[in-house]
Amino acid sequence: MAQVKICGLRRPDHIVTAAESGARFVGFVFFPKSPRAVSAEEAALLIPHVPVGVARVGLFVNPDDAFLDHTLGHVPLDIIQLHGSEDPGRVAAVKALTGLPVMKAVGLAGPDDLAALTDYGLVADMLLVDAKPSKGGDLPGGNGLPFDWRLLVGRTWLGPWMLAGGLTPQNVAEAIRLTGAPAVDVSSGVEIEPGEKDEGLMRAFVAAAS
Numbered sequence: 001m002a003q004v005k006i007c008g009l010r011r012p013d014h015i016v017t018a019a020e021s022g023a024r025f026v027g028f029v030f031f032p033k034s035p036r037a038v039s040a041e042e043a044a045l046l047i048p049h050v051p052v053g054v055a056r057v058g059l060f061v062n063p064d065d066a067f068l069d070h071t072l073g074h075v076p077l078d079i080i081q082l083h084g085s086e087d088p089g090r091v092a093a094v095k096a097l098t099g100l101p102v103m104k105a106v107g108l109a110g111p112d113d114l115a116a117l118t119d120y121g122l123v124a125d126m127l128l129v130d131a132k133p134s135k136g137g138d139l140p141g142g143n144g145l146p147f148d149w150r151l152l153v154g155r156t157w158l159g160p161w162m163l164a165g166g167l168t169p170q171n172v173a174e175a176i177r178l179t180g181a182p183a184v185d186v187s188s189g190v191e192i193e194p195g196e197k198d199e200g201l202m203r204a205f206v207a208a209a210s
C-alpha cells in the first residue's frame with residue numbers, strides 16, 4: 001500500500017477524480033515544453049479544486065528565483081518539485097527562498113546513479129526516484145519509462161521518497177512490492193495521449209497502489 005501522486009493535471013474534473021480516487025498528491029507542471037504544462041495563471045484557476053488534505057505539488061525544471069516568485073505569487077503550493085539538474089546547493093537555496101518543502105527528482109539508469117540519492121537525501125525534504133531521461137530527450141521526466149527497480153531492493157533511506165517512471169495500473173503493485181516504495185507517482189501511465197489524463201486509468205492506478 002502506497003500513497004499516490006498524480007502529476008500533470010490540467011482540468012478541474014480530473015483533479016476531483018484524482019482526489020476522490022484517493023490520490024494524496026496532485027502535481028502541476030510549470031515547464032513550458034511539457035504537454036502537461038500549465039501557466040501560473042491557469043494553475044491559479046485549478047488550485048481551488050484541490051481538496052484539503054491533498055498536497056499541491058508544483059513541478060519545476062531549473063527554475064530561477066524570479067520564475068519561482070512569479071509562480072508562487074499566483075499559485076499556493078505545498079511542495080516544490082525540482083526535476084532538472086539542480087545541485088544540492090540549489091535545492092537548499094530554493095527551500096530558503098520559498099519556505100516550502102522541496103522534493104528533488106533523481107534519475108536512475110544504473111548503480112552509478114545511486115550515490116545521488118544520498119547526496120540529495122541530505123538536503124531535500126523528499127526524493128522522487130525516477131527513470132533517468134535519455135540523452136537529448138526533450139523532457140527530464142514524464143516520459144513513461146521505467147528503470148530497473150531491483151536497484152532499490154534492500155536500500156536504507158534517509159527520509160521520505162516516492163517511486164516514479166513508467167508506472168501503470170498494471171505494474172504499480174509489483175513496483176511497490178519489490179521496492180517497498182511508501183509513495184508512487186504517475187503521469188503517462190494514466191493518460192490516453194500525452195497530456196490527456198483518463199479518469200478510469202487514474203482510478204485503476206490508485207486502486208492498484210492501495
Ligand SMILES: O=C(O)c1ccccc1NCC(=O)[C@H](O)[C@H](O)COP(=O)(O)O
Nearest residue numbers: 007034141142143144165166186187188
Ligand atoms: O510530466 C512531465 O511532462 C514532466 C516534464 C518535465 C519534467 C518532469 C515532468 N514530470 C515529472 C513527474 O513527476 C512525472 O510524474 C514522473 O517523471 C513520472 O512520469 P511518467 O513516467 O510519465 O509516469
